[in-house]
Amino acid sequence: MAYETLIVETRGNVGLVTLNRPQALNALNSTVLKELKAAYAAFHADEAIGAIVITGSERAFAAGADIKEMQSLQFADIYKSDFISGWDDIAKARKPVIAAVSGFALGGGCELAMMCDFIIASETAKFGQPEITLGVIPGMGGSQRLTRAVGKAKAMDLVLTGRMMDAAEAERSGLVSRVVAPERLLDEALAAAEKIASLSQPSVMMAKEAVNRAFETTLEEGLRFERRLFHSLFATDDQKEGMAAFVEKRKPAFKHR
Ligand code: CAA
Numbered sequence: 001m002a003y004e005t006l007i008v009e010t011r012g013n014v015g016l017v018t019l020n021r022p023q024a025l026n027a028l029n030s031t032v033l034k035e036l037k038a039a040y041a042a043f044h045a046d047e048a049i050g051a052i053v054i055t056g057s058e059r060a061f062a063a064g065a066d067i068k069e070m071q072s073l074q075f076a077d078i079y080k081s082d083f084i085s086g087w088d089d090i091a092k093a094r095k096p097v098i099a100a101v102s103g104f105a106l107g108g109g110c111e112l113a114m115m116c117d118f119i120i121a122s123e124t125a126k127f128g129q130p131e132i133t134l135g136v137i138p139g140m141g142g143s144q145r146l147t148r149a150v151g152k153a154k155a156m157d158l159v160l161t162g163r164m165m166d167a168a169e170a171e172r173s174g175l176v177s178r179v180v181a182p183e184r185l186l187d188e189a190l191a192a193a194e195k196i197a198s199l200s201q202p203s204v205m206m207a208k209e210a211v212n213r214a215f216e217t218t219l220e221e222g223l224r225f226e227r228r229l230f231h232s233l234f235a236t237d238d239q240k241e242g243m244a245a246f247v248e249k250r251k252p253a254f255k256h257r
Contacts, residue, residue, distance in 0.1 A: 025063035050197025064107030100189035200238035
């Protein structure tokens with residue numbers, strides 16, 4: 001498929017998506033959403049792909065939903081079409097997705113990064129939910145995912161004032177997992193994704209499901225869910241192989257990777 005707003009490549013066993021609307025600082029419009037869905041679907045269908053990295057440019061991961069596309073929309077229309085609900089599909093990717101963020105990750109850009117399983121940031125990254133300065137509020141999960149990631153105080157500060165936080169503050173707050181020099185960003189994200197892709201896919205996907213369940217349920221139910229998944233992995237060849245390889249002091253040769 002030919003993409004207009006993305007560059008879609010494979011690097012080894014990793015799917016790499018680069019947002020590519022430089023003239024709009026990678027603002028997220030309906031074409032980006034349509035193409036991201038198609039790229040994710042293709043990576044999911046490709047057995048060889050074990051993880052996905054999504055990135056932007058050095059200047060901007062994405063500066064938000066496309067304000068020019070939204071500007072003249074009317075309530076009745078966006079309510080009826082449930083405008084931007086399609087982004088929920090992006091958050092539901094089953095294979096792990098890493099966001100590699102450099103520059104601005106604002107509004108929908110910050111929300112897209114938070115839909116990923118974890119965020120690796122360049123020292124230049126700036127995160128924020130500036131929708132309030134436009135007379136609206138976050139609409140792609142910012143008020144919910146940011147609050148879960150950084151807690152109420154920091155989320156309220158960002159959502160109510162619209163200010164940006166730098167990479168150091170984002171790491172301190174728990175929004176990003178690592179901060180690296182700008183020139184290391186893509187290599188670091190690809191290496192993390194390649195490591196994940198080298199592991200047994202059922203265990204990787206179940207690990208992702210188990211961590212995500214922590215946001216949806218009580219501790220008791222979450223612990224039960226985790227334990228049942230843990231039990232089920234003993235039905236896989238890869239559990240036998242992984243444990244045998246450890247005991248025999250060799251590298252595992254996983255079947256389902
Ligand atoms: N939508 C559409 N176009 C955008 C955009 C956006 N979110 N962000 C930047 N652009 C465009 C600018 O209009 C500009 O285009 P022109 O050259 O045609 O004028 C181009 O990208 C470059 O931007 P700037 O000239 O503004 O660059 P800058 O370096 O001076 O400022 C910035 C950078 C601080 C990120 C600034 O562009 C900015 O504030 N952008 C908007 C950020 C924002 O409010 N995001 C939230 C959007 S709403 C949302 O996301 C809702 C939701 O939750 C679903």
